[in-house]
Amino acid sequence: MHPxxxxxxxxxxxxxxxxxxxxxxxxxxxxxxxxCSKDQDVDVITGTEDSESESFFARNGDPESTFFNExxxxxxxxxxxxxxxxxxxxAITRAVEQASSxxxxxxxxxxxxxxRSLFEDEFFRFFMNGYDVPRExxxxxxxFVISQDGFVVTNQHVVGGSPSxxxxxxxxxxxxxxxxxxxxELTDIALLKIQSEDKFPFLQFSHSDDLHVGxxxxxxxNTFGLFEDGQPTVTVGVISATNRDFRPxxxxxxxxxxxxxxxxxxxxxxxxGPLLNSQGRVIGIxxxxxxxxxxxxxxxxxxxxxxxxxxxxxxxxxxxxxVRFGFDTGMVTTSITDQLVYRFRLPLVQGLFVTEVNRNGxxxxxxxxxxxIILKFGNERVVSQLHGDAILRQYAIGDSLSVELLRNxxxxxAVMLLREKAEVPVQNPQxx
Numbered sequence: 214m215h216p217x218x219x220x221x222x223x224x225x226x227x228x229x230x231x232x233x234x235x236x237x238x239x240x241x242x243x244x245x246x247x248x249c250s251k252d253q254d255v256d257v258i259t260g261t262e263d264s265e266s267e268s269f270f271a272r273n274g275d276p277e278s279t280f281f282n283e284x285x286x287x288x289x290x291x292x293x294x295x296x297x298x299x300x301x302x303x304a305i306t307r308a309v310e311q312a313s314s315x316x317x318x319x320x321x322x323x324x325x326x327x328x329r330s331l332f333e334d335e336f337f338r339f340f341m342n343g344y345d346v347p348r349e350x351x352x353x354x355x356x357f358v359i360s361q362d363g364f365v366v367t368n369q370h371v372v373g374g375s376p377s378x379x380x381x382x383x384x385x386x387x388x389x390x391x392x393x394x395x396x397x398e399l400t401d402i403a404l405l406k407i408q409s410e411d412k413f414p415f416l417q418f419s420h421s422d423d424l425h426v427g428x429x430x431x432x433x434x435n436t437f438g439l440f441e442d443g444q445p446t447v448t449v450g451v452i453s454a455t456n457r458d459f460r461p462x463x464x465x466x467x468x469x470x471x472x473x474x475x476x477x478x479x480x481x482x483x484x485x486g487p488l489l490n491s492q493g494r495v496i497g498i499x500x501x502x503x504x505x506x507x508x509x510x511x512x513x514x515x516x517x518x519x520x521x522x523x524x525x526x527x528x529x530x531x532x533x534x535x536v537r538f539g540f541d542t543g544m545v546t547t548s549i550t551d552q553l554v555y556r557f558r559l560p561l562v563q564g565l566f567v568t569e570v571n572r573n574g575x576x577x578x579x580x581x582x583x584x585x586i587i588l589k590f591g592n593e594r595v596v597s598q599l600h601g602d603a604i605l606r607q608y609a610i611g612d613s614l615s616v617e618l619l620r621n622x623x624x625x626x627a628v629m630l631l632r633e634k635a636e637v638p639v640q641n642p643q644x645x
Contacts, residue, residue: 305491308489308491308492309431309493312487312493313433314383314414315357315414315416316355316356316357316384316433316434316445317356317358317365317381317383317384318381319353319354319365319372319379319380319435320351321352321353321354321371321372321376321378321380322378322379323349323352324347324349324377325350353438353482354368354371354372354482354484355433355435355484355485356371356486357416357486357495358415358416359415359418359527362412363391363409364405364406365404365405366403366405367403367405367484368402368403368484368500369402369403370467371403371484372396376393379393381405384444387411390407390408391408392406394534395535395536396530397526397530397535397536399468399536399603400467401467402518402530404527404530416487416493417494417495418495419490419494419496419520421455421519421521421522424452425452426452427452428452429451429452430452430488430490431449431477431488431490431491432477432486432488432489432499432515433447433489434479434499436481436483438482439482446483448477449477450475450476450477450478450515452474453476455471455473455474457471457474457516458470460593461593461600461604463597466596466597466599466602467603469516470606472500472516472517473488473516473517473518473519475515476515477515479499484500485500486498486499495520496519496520497517497518497520497523498517498518498523500516500517501516538605539609539633540609540631541575541634542605542614542629543571543577543578543629544577544581545568545569545570546565546566548565548566548597549562549563549566549586557584559586560586560619560622562588563588563594563596563597564587564588565586565587565595566585566586567582567583567584567585570582575630575632576629578630579627579629579630580625581616581627581629584620587617588619588624590605590614590615590616611630612631613629613630613631614630615628
């Protein structure tokens with residue numbers, strides 16, 4: 214056998230090549246069949262998807278109709294949204310929707326005389342008198358409409374004593390001027406009247422005497438002046454307690470009795486806003502919060518004047534323009550001032566100076582005389598006329614009131630029986 218060089222060709226290799234070509238050609242039909250089989254598998258899969266797609270369109274309409282499919286999808290979404298919306302509605306959302314349009318933002322401007330010095334230096338300001346400069350201050354609060362013709366209820370401390378202007382803004386953007394019909398500083402209630410002939414949405418009162426601790430309480434108001442967007446702030450809590458009493462403070466002698474306590478958040482600007490029950494009716498006026506010395510923010514203790522007291526005060530304001538005692542003490546008093554001390558040589562004490570006594574009233578029956586100084590009503594020290602009136606507001610017809618007096622340097626105690634104020638008949642003068 215001879216070796217084959219790299220340049221030589223084995224004669225048998227041609228036969229092998231032919232055999233290999235023959236084998237390849239013989240296998241082509243098999244490969245082609247396998248390829249066709251794989252193509253058919255793909256077609257089957259594709260055909261299955263098309264079949265499912267046709268089945269989907271068959272259930273929902275003509276596959277060529279794009280509008281039908283989109284409309285059906287929209288209807289499905291609307292049905293779902295309606296279901297979700299109805300599930301989110303509850304007594305609170307309905308109460309808020311019903312009451313919001315009757316809640317108003319109150320803007321009050323008041324001109325205050327402030328003292329300004331002619332000199333900037335502290336030394337000169339100490340020895341030189343300044344001069345009065347009128348300054349206009351603006352404050353905000355909340356109120357709510359209680360009648361179709363535009364009567365509005367709010368806190369007295371919202372409108373102040375003598376505002377230069379009062380504006381009322383509704384949720385729909387309308388702004389009106391308002392006047393103060395009457396107010397009572399001691400109970401912190403004021404009644405306004407919108408100066409317009411328009412008709413207004415209004416709220417109705419509910420009885421606050423039958424409140425249940427733990428029931429829903431909804432507070433609406435102009436919290437921090439956010440009412441500018443046209444909607445009051447809504448906070449929700451429960452009735453935490455009822456019949457909370459706060460004794461008159463000489464620095465703030467307002468009478469807060471039978472107050473409603475709630476944990477619905479009340480903050481600056483909420484004063485005068487309504488506290489609602491779950492039916493959307495007014496059960497109180499949001500008035501003040503208790504911070505517990507932690508600052509100015511809400512800590513879960515808010516208090517509202519009950520609707521029963523509001524209705525009583527409003528009826529008196531509408532009848533006479535002011536709030537009066539239901540009983541008569543039979544005397545006239547005034548605060549002790551420096552002028553009275555110097556004029557009548559009175560002792561320098563805090564109290565009330567008796568100037569007049571009715572000869573048929575409870576005071577004279579108790580032994581009280583003009584010139585006496587009242588030091589106490591009951592167990593509470595009297596500081597001023599307003600403070601004394603605030604203390605008397607806690608008494609009613611038929612109560613016995615103990616009075617501590619100072620007369621000629623000696624202290625006495627008298628007891629007055631408070632009775633209904635007698636109506637004095639008016640006599641017509643005789644014609645000459």
